[in-house]
Amino acid sequence: MKFSKFLEWRKCSLLLCGIIFHLLKLNPFRKKDIWLFGAWIGKKYADNAKFLFEYVNQNHKEIRCVWITRNQKVCVQVKSLGYECYTSTSIKGILMMLRGGVSFFTNGLDDFCAIPLVAGSKVVALWHGIAGFKKIYNENYSGKKLKIKKGIDKFFNWVGRNFSIGTSEYTAERVEEQFGVKRESVLITGQPRNDIxxxxxxxxxxxxxxxxxxxxxxxxxxxxxxxxxxxxxxxxxxxxxxxxxxxxxxxxxxxxxxxxxxxxxxxxxxxxxxxxxxxxxxxxxxxxxxxxxxxxxxxxxxxxxxxxxxxxxxxxxxxxxxxxxxxxxxxxxxxxxxxxxxxxxxxxxxxxxxxxxxxxxxxxxxxxxxxEDKSIAGTCYSENVYQKVCERIAL
CATH class of the missing domain: 3.40.50.12580 (CDP-glycerol glycerophosphotransferase, C-terminal domain)
Known part of the structure; x- marks a missing residue:
């Protein structure tokens, strides 16, 4: 999907996806120990999601980690590494998205699928670059436009999340302003991709x-x-x-x-x-x-x-x-x-x-x-994310 068409889909599908999103919140079959991972609109095996996925797979066997992708080549790649992966249109992929208790994205809910089937799971935004210099999302709105945007976001938001990660108090402040979230939902962990x-x-x-x-x-x-x-x-x-x-x-x-x-x-x-x-x-x-x-x-x-x-x-x-x-x-x-x-x-x-x-x-x-917050300097960022998420979901 070209970037322009991708943006058009995000806009025109808001009503449909919003209805599905809220209906799926009623799904009672989610399991806390099934964690879903996706990245870059489902096209890549990369970024923070990849590094956290591999770390949890290798160090916390009690968690069932599943990579969801829209790309068949990515699916073959991930499976060749010995990990569990399904395409978003496969029966197993759909079932896993409906059962996962925690979902990690880098770009948005459509990292998993064009329809927000992960709704009802605890969504964690790993993002693809922590609070750099450019103003994004809510930072570019003010006055009535900001109020309207926040109103739409409450109904449905492609980058909606329960938790976000940050690397310092400054980045936490930026995430608060950018995505209209509360400070307590931002976890100071560092970026998993930097563990390498x-x-x-x-x-x-x-x-x-x-x-x-x-x-x-x-x-x-x-x-x-x-x-x-x-x-x-x-x-x-x-x-x-x-x-x-x-x-x-x-x-x-x-x-x-x-x-x-x-x-x-x-x-x-x-x-x-x-x-x-x-x-x-x-x-x-x-x-x-x-x-x-x-x-x-x-x-x-x-x-x-x-x-x-x-x-x-x-x-x-x-x-x-x-x-x-x-x-x-x-x-x-x-x-x-x-x-x-x-x-x-x-x-x-x-x-x-x-x-x-x-x-x-x-x-x-x-x-x-x-x-770089002093409290996380020198630590394993992936482990920080794992521990913080487990605390928040009481696992």
Whole structure:
């Protein structure tokens, strides 16, 4: 399903899905020890849901973990790993959605199915990036529009949940405002997908498809998706074209034997041919693990994306490159964290090169101070989620 059609379905199906949702709340056959997991509108086996799913499977055998997907290939993949998985249109998949006592999503209730069959279970929003810089959902409404939206959300909301996870008090505040939930429903646990940062990986294996030379350093560029609504132009494409053609930038990469690796957002759709071997551009489908890609990089360049929150946990430098900031802020909104964290942002290629030559940990430290609660520092985030959820459902 294309993103535009997906959004249309969410809008036009509200009445039908709302009625089904409330009827299914009467379902008496749910079991607390059956946990359902889904991600990315049912298309991927990835993100926070994947890491929590595998952790609970391996460490808490008393829980029956079931992955629900709309994608047959994903179903085959998960089953090949030895886990239980069903497609959302199969009889077993439907039955499990009607029996599950807890449901974990990353994007919304439609991670499981186009119809909210998980209604009545305790829904936990793991999300796909914790309270970054961009204002989302309720943060973009005010006055009567906000009241109307909250009224509709009470009837039915595709991102409705019983519990949400957070990484700090600041993120808990953001989740409260974004989704209109109460503070006590936000669990400070950390993100399960970040548990992998404590493991060892083979950097050469992760980057085997792009390491065609002996590079001294890998700089990863992960921009957020954005198309200027006024010009209809993809701003990320423009930025990459400027970097690809800038001689100062290319000289810097070649002289210092640096690999500049750009990983595009899942919604981004364009191609650019790199002018030098030091520049590589990866589409979303060519990256099997974003977490491992972050771990294999020495420096992160980003803009308004929440990936910097994850990367900062690795205690490596983060650089904010926002040449389109003025235009971006004219059609999109950011929260207070953006100003607090991006104190050393740069807006042109020459300043970017200078900062890359003199990278520091200032932005990284600011990110961790705001987004990483001291109470969970160094802990297993997946175990935190498991314990908190068990407490809340009295299991």
């Amino acid at each position: 940062f404590k493991q060892h990986i083979d950097k050469n294996e992760v980057l085997k498809n792009v390491l065609d030379d002996d590079y001294s350093k890998v700089i990863l560029y992960m921009p957020t998706y954005r198309v200027n609504p006024k010009t209809k132009k993809d701003e990320v494409k423009i930025i990459l074209e400027n970097l690809n053609s800038n001689q100062n930038f290319k000289d810097f990469l070649q002289q210092h034997k640096i690999l500049f690796l750009a990983k595009l957002h899942p919604l981004t759709d364009f191609r650019i041919k790199p002018q030098i071997n030091n520049i590589k551009i990866l589409g979303d489908k060519s990256v099997s693990s974003v977490e491992q890609l972050l771990m294999s990089s020495d420096v992160l360049i980003t803009d308004y994306s929440s990936c910097c929150v994850d990367f900062a946990l690795l205690r490596k430098p983060v650089v904010f490159y926002v040449p389109d900031e003025t235009e971006y802020l004219s059609y999109s909104s950011v929260n207070t964290a953006y100003k607090r964290v991006t104190q050393e942002k740069v807006k042109n290629v020459d300043d970017l090169v200078f900062l890359l030559k003199n990278v520091n940990m200032n932005s990284t430290n600011l990110l961790n101070e705001l987004f």
